[in-house]
Amino acid sequence: MGCFSIKCGLLAGSVFGAVIAILGGILIPVGDMIIERTVKKEAVIEPGTTAYDNWASSEIAVYRQFWLFDVKNPQQVVQEGAFPEVQEKGPYTYKTRYLPKANVTFNPNNTASFVLPMGAIFEPSMSVGPEEDTVTTLNLAVAGAYSLLPPASHILLDMVINSTNSSLFQHRTVKELLWGYNDPILKDTIGLFSPYNGTSDGPYNIFTGKDDISKVSIIDRWRGETKLSFWNDTYCDMINGTDGSSFAPFVDKDVPLYFFSSDICRSVSASYEATMNLKGIEVYRYSLLPSTLASPVDNPDNKCFCRNYETTKNCTLAGALDISSCSDGRPVFISLPHFLQGSEYLREVVLGLHPDEEHHKTFLDVEPITGFTLNFAKRIQANMMYGPAKDITVLNKVKDYTLLPLAWLNETATLDDKTADMFKRELISRIDMLEIVQQVLLIAGTSRGRAHGNYS
Ligand SMILES: *[C@@H]1O[C@H](CO)[C@@H](O)[C@H](O)[C@H]1NC(C)=O
Ligand SMILES: *[C@@H]1O[C@H](CO)[C@@H](O)[C@H](O)[C@H]1NC(C)=O
Ligand SMILES: *[C@@H]1O[C@H](CO)[C@@H](O)[C@H](O)[C@H]1NC(C)=O
Ligand SMILES: *[C@@H]1O[C@H](CO)[C@@H](O)[C@H](O)[C@H]1NC(C)=O
Ligand SMILES: *[C@@H]1O[C@H](CO)[C@@H](O)[C@H](O)[C@H]1NC(C)=O
Ligand SMILES: *[C@@H]1O[C@H](CO)[C@@H](O)[C@H](O)[C@H]1NC(C)=O
Ligand SMILES: *[C@@H]1O[C@H](CO)[C@@H](O)[C@H](O)[C@H]1NC(C)=O
Ligand SMILES: *[C@@H]1O[C@H](CO)[C@@H](O)[C@H](O)[C@H]1NC(C)=O
Ligand SMILES: *[C@@H]1O[C@H](CO)[C@@H](O)[C@H](O)[C@H]1NC(C)=O
Numbered sequence: 001m002g003c004f005s006i007k008c009g010l011l012a013g014s015v016f017g018a019v020i021a022i023l024g025g026i027l028i029p030v031g032d033m034i035i036e037r038t039v040k041k042e043a044v045i046e047p048g049t050t051a052y053d054n055w056a057s058s059e060i061a062v063y064r065q066f067w068l069f070d071v072k073n074p075q076q077v078v079q080e081g082a083f084p085e086v087q088e089k090g091p092y093t094y095k096t097r098y099l100p101k102a103n104v105t106f107n108p109n110n111t112a113s114f115v116l117p118m119g120a121i122f123e124p125s126m127s128v129g130p131e132e133d134t135v136t137t138l139n140l141a142v143a144g145a146y147s148l149l150p151p152a153s154h155i156l157l158d159m160v161i162n163s164t165n166s167s168l169f170q171h172r173t174v175k176e177l178l179w180g181y182n183d184p185i186l187k188d189t190i191g192l193f194s195p196y197n198g199t200s201d202g203p204y205n206i207f208t209g210k211d212d213i214s215k216v217s218i219i220d221r222w223r224g225e226t227k228l229s230f231w232n233d234t235y236c237d238m239i240n241g242t243d244g245s246s247f248a249p250f251v252d253k254d255v256p257l258y259f260f261s262s263d264i265c266r267s268v269s270a271s272y273e274a275t276m277n278l279k280g281i282e283v284y285r286y287s288l289l290p291s292t293l294a295s296p297v298d299n300p301d302n303k304c305f306c307r308n309y310e311t312t313k314n315c316t317l318a319g320a321l322d323i324s325s326c327s328d329g330r331p332v333f334i335s336l337p338h339f340l341q342g343s344e345y346l347r348e349v350v351l352g353l354h355p356d357e358e359h360h361k362t363f364l365d366v367e368p369i370t371g372f373t374l375n376f377a378k379r380i381q382a383n384m385m386y387g388p389a390k391d392i393t394v395l396n397k398v399k400d401y402t403l404l405p406l407a408w409l410n411e412t413a414t415l416d417d418k419t420a421d422m423f424k425r426e427l428i429s430r431i432d433m434l435e436i437v438q439q440v441l442l443i444a445g446t447s448r449g450r451a452h453g454n455y456s
Contacts, residue, residue, distance in 0.1 A: 036250070039369055043216055043249040045112060045208040051216070051246065054372060058100040062413040064120065065091035066178060067337070069405045070135040072352070074169035081397035084404060085351040089135055092174050093126035096411070102200065110210045111220050115202040120179070120193075131175035138404045139170045140192075140330075141185040143386045146395065147324070147331035154391035160185055161394060168386065168394040178407070192382055192406060201262050204243070213249065216371075217242035219260055230265050230326040233304030240267035244364060244378075247371040257286050257366065264334045264380065265326035266305070268292050276365060278375050279420035283365040290341045293319045311385055311401045318343045320383065320403055331385040336360055337408035338381070349402050360408075367423075374415045374423075381408035 042050040067090030076082035098121070101114040122131055145157050161167070164184040172181060180194030189195070203223065209216025219239050220226065228237040241247075241258030251257075253272035260267045270286035277283075295318040296303040306315035307322045311331075319342020320333040339346040340355035347353045364376040387401040415423065 035369070039249050040213045043213055043370060044210050045206070045216060046106065046210060050370070051209075051372075054246070055217075056100065056104070058098055060413050060415060060419070061095060062097040062411065063093055063123070063126065064096045065093045065126070065410045065412070066174070066407050067091055067409075068135045068174060068177060068407045069137065071137060071169055071404075074136055074167070077398070078168050078394050079397060081399050083349050083351050084402065086405060087352055088408070089133070090128060091126065091410070092128070092131065092133075092178075093123040094120040095123055096120050097413075103203070106208070107205070110208050110212075111205050112208050113203050113205045115200040115204070117200045118196050118198075120196060122175075129174075132173050134171050134173050135177065136169050136171055137177055137406060138384055138386070139166055139168055139185075140190055140384065141183045142166060142168055142392075142394065143384045143404075144190075144330045145185065146386055146389060146392065148329050151389070151391070154389050158392045161392065166394075168398075206242070209248070216248050217246045218248075219243065222260065222262065228265065228326075230323075231304050231307075235301060236266065236304035238267050240269070244376070245373050247366060247373070249369060249371040251284060251366055251368040251371050253284055253368070257364075261378075264321060265323045266321070270362075270364060273363070278365055279415070279417065280424060281367055281374065281420060283367050283374055285363055285365050287361055287363040293321060293335065293341060295343070311387065313345070316343075317345065319346060333383040333385060333403050335381045335383055335403070335405075336362070337379050337410075338405075339403075346403055349400060350404060353405070374420075376411075376413060378411040379408065382406050 045051050045055050067088040069086040070089050071077070072085045072087055073082055074084075077084050096119065097116075099117040099119050102117050104112060104114045106112050124130065142161060146154075149157055166185055176191065178192050179196055180189045180191030182188070183190045203221075204219060205221040205224075207215040207218045207220055218241060222228075222239050225239075227234070227239055231237045239260050241260060244259035244261065247257055256269040256271045258267060258269045268288060269292070271289050273285045273287050275282060276285050291299045294302060296306055296315045298318065303315070305321055306312055307325060309315060312320075312322070319339050320335045323332050323334055324330060335342055335346075336355070337360035338353040338355035340357065340360040342355075347355075360379055362377060362379050364373050364378075366372065367374050383403040383405050385401060385403050386395060386398065388398045389395040
């Protein structure tokens, strides 16, 4: 007899459901215990575990996509003090983090040390044009010298600017602006990320989690120190959490995730936003809260990140982090792209910016059982400051301090389909163990049933 009727389907469903419910009642506590024990073992960073393979591998492609800001009215800014008007140009995409961690050492105190070698390879197929495309951008040397030198030396600086035929703006190729060019004023190589190739980040010393899994991946030391020395304050100088690539297993969505990012010279936290499905795997999406870059007026914790009363309107500006103390004094400010979540003022003195939550926010997708970050988009913008100076010809029409966006980037990685399948299989193969337990229970159940039958 066929079973095509709705009634039959419902019946089959309810029987199946009842079986699941009964088995589930028994299996869930046992299963959870097994899963928990396995995950905790596999999450330790030591040779042989899944976490180690993940950690040591540099196979997942990480891309850094850059959008450069092209200044449309350089003449008017210099000659009439107009607000600069910018237009983004990009993406110019580089593959990065393809070099494995170097000098990996496991220490007896359950920590591991390593350095992250830097490298970037241009990906023409993911870019709008060649690296030789040009943009009109801020003259980094002029803006840098303006901030670093005392006003008394401005006359001298003006002469150097003139004699090198420099101005407040310059034409540079994408490659030059990002990776360095020989500057006529400083007679040195400068660029947004110069030097990059051949340098490394770290050393890092992180906890392996062997003695305490809740500490896995947490940074113990960076550059040999347990705290930073950029901010002259115990709160701002904290090195909190991991590097963001993984967290302790069994993630609790009510607790924010902490991580440290050397690019922005500080620790940040991300909060749970939603549960998403990433290639069949359930992940928690975490994103930075607007309070992260809020002005100290709204978030008093941020007081120590405000270093300069003059250029920040007495620390009332939101959305820009002054990282000059970790960039050798150069007036570099980090923000979200297009000054997303930043003060209106920032977008009033630079025209052409269009912040958009969806395209410009930073988020990470964390698989809650293992704590691995399986997908992320880290989006930041690099800006440089300049301001009025009566003795510098190219600045004497400028009306106020201006944070000029130079470029924003989206650094992303997503686990590929192959890894996603492997990940599911790995988790499932652990869960397969449950099947054995299930078999045992079934055998026990049927033999008990048979014994019962014999007696009746
Ligand atoms: C690894 O350590 C050696 C010896 O201390 C050092 O010479 C080398 O520069 C280190 N490698 C990196 C990438 O830092
Ligand atoms: C662990 O050992 C390393 C290397 O000796 C050391 O730098 C680090 O401070 C130690 N960390 C802890 C938490 O003991
Ligand atoms: C960095 O090194 C890689 C690999 O050697 C090379 O392909 C790339 O062009 C270099 N990038 C820069 C900016 O020099
Ligand atoms: C340099 O100064 C001379 C004389 O004041 C002026 O004519 C010239 O335009 C200046 N050059 C630049 C690049 O500003
Ligand atoms: C000086 O700058 C002007 C405009 O920026 C340019 O047209 C000219 O070729 C430059 N001269 C030299 C000698 O570099
Ligand atoms: C660091 O902060 C202390 C007070 O917390 C202050 O007295 C000192 O001048 C600051 N140092 C620097 C270099 O800013
Ligand atoms: C560092 O972590 C602690 C909690 O462990 C938190 O209270 C503090 O706000 C964090 N600091 C920064 C700078 O994020
Ligand atoms: C900053 O505060 C000082 C003292 O309260 C005040 O004199 C100054 O005008 C303020 N500057 C700005 C840009 O608001
Ligand atoms: C990075 O973000 C930008 C803006 O949303 C987007 O256009 C780009 O496709 C993203 N890159 C990747 C690799 O997803």
